[in-house]
Amino acid sequence: MARQLAAQGHSLALTARRVDRLEALAAEIAAAHPDVQVVVHALDVNDHEQVFDVFARAIQDLGGLDRVVVNAGLGKGGRIGTGAFAANRETVETNVVAAMAQCEAAMAHFYERKAGHLVVISSMSAMRGMPGSMTAYAATKAAVAHLAEGIRMDLVGRRGLDIAVTTLFPGYIASEMNEQVEQEQRLMVDTPTGVRSMVKAIQKEVDTAATPGWPWGPLGQVLRYAPRGVVRKLV
Ligand SMILES: NC(=O)c1ccc[n+]([C@@H]2O[C@H](COP(=O)([O-])OP(=O)(O)OC[C@H]3O[C@@H](n4cnc5c(N)ncnc54)[C@H](OP(=O)(O)O)[C@@H]3O)[C@@H](O)[C@H]2O)c1
Structure with missing residues (x-):
């Protein structure tokens, strides 16, 4: 990106x-x-003081930030009830609490400037509660999507503020995070292709976008509304 x-x-x-x-x-x-x-x-986003400090330094370096992409994320985890609490907690801390720290720092800056664009990277897995090693991860991605929607709610009717909030729901895009995951490769796109789709949605400053739009727009609706047994076979 x-x-x-x-x-x-x-x-x-x-x-x-x-x-x-x-x-x-x-x-x-x-x-x-x-x-x-x-x-x-x-920056380790789990060091929340460092988040605020690094944002302040980046704002100083560049004379302000027009856009912040809250991207850092972890996919660690294990089925709930199998002793994977430490890994699940690490994922929740990085993907939710640290994301909220970044949103706090970004929005404080944007409110001050009365302008800005916050981009939050959720995931297709936010569409539904997911089984096994994905349970905590999917819950974190639903949480950040709601966090972004809440921030958008705060902006409703606020005249004089030119602030946009975009939530991206990527499907499978080749990256370090998923390089081991064989079963996903049928629908996986390479990194530049996946990122092009993300950048295009970011530039349009849409509220939400599945990326790439095909097949993940329709597939997202299937994940959200199909019977649990059908979703279980897909993931
Ligand atoms: N790839 C996909 O198919 C896919 C699909 C849906 C959503 N996503 C989301 O997209 C985002 C990027 O993932 P990716 O696929 O590009 O995975 P990735 O290759 O593993 O990249 C994760 C990035 O986050 C950074 N990061 C992780 N923990 C951090 C921490 N504590 N502090 C600061 N930076 C940290 C990593 O850098 P360092 O390790 O150097 O800190 C790395 O740059 C994640 O939020 C992920 O959930 C990815």
Whole structure:
């Protein structure tokens, strides 16, 4: 996403824990797009004080943020009742509590500027309670989708605020997170294809979008409304 947004001329603040990888990416982007400013900050989103500190530094570096993408996420977990509480809790903390810290920092900035675009990365798995190792993950992705919708509710009727909130519901997109998952590969798209669909929805500032739209728009409705037995066979 950083590569695609930089190609469109957007300056970027990149954050993650593995800062060496971000430095390499920033160098690659700087070489390809010398007019684009790229800053890098190490950030563990579970360190909430660091979230607010890094946001403040990125705002200072770039003279403000037009858009924040709340993306950091974990897919760890195990069936509820099988002793996987630690992994499930880690997923909930990263995907929900840390996402809320990022939304807090982003929205405070946007309210102050009276403008901005918050993008929250949910998942197709938010469409329904999911079994086994996906139960906690699916619950977190439903939670962040509701968090974003709540923020959107706060903006209803607020004149003078040019703030948009977009929730993306990606299907299977090749990434480090799902490189081991064989059964998903039938519907998996490569990273640039999946990200292109996400960037397109982001640029339109839609409220919500399934990405890629096909087949995940219709499939999302099947996941949401089909009988439990049917969904169980699909996932
Ligand atoms: N790929 C898919 O098919 C798919 C589908 C639906 C939704 N999603 C969602 O898309 C988002 C990105 O996932 P991905 O597929 O790109 O997975 P990924 O390749 O595993 O990337 C996850 C990213 O989050 C960062 N991250 C994880 N924990 C962090 C933490 N505590 N602090 C700061 N950064 C952290 C990682 O960087 P560091 O490890 O360096 O910190 C990495 O850049 C996630 O929210 C995921 O749930 C993905």
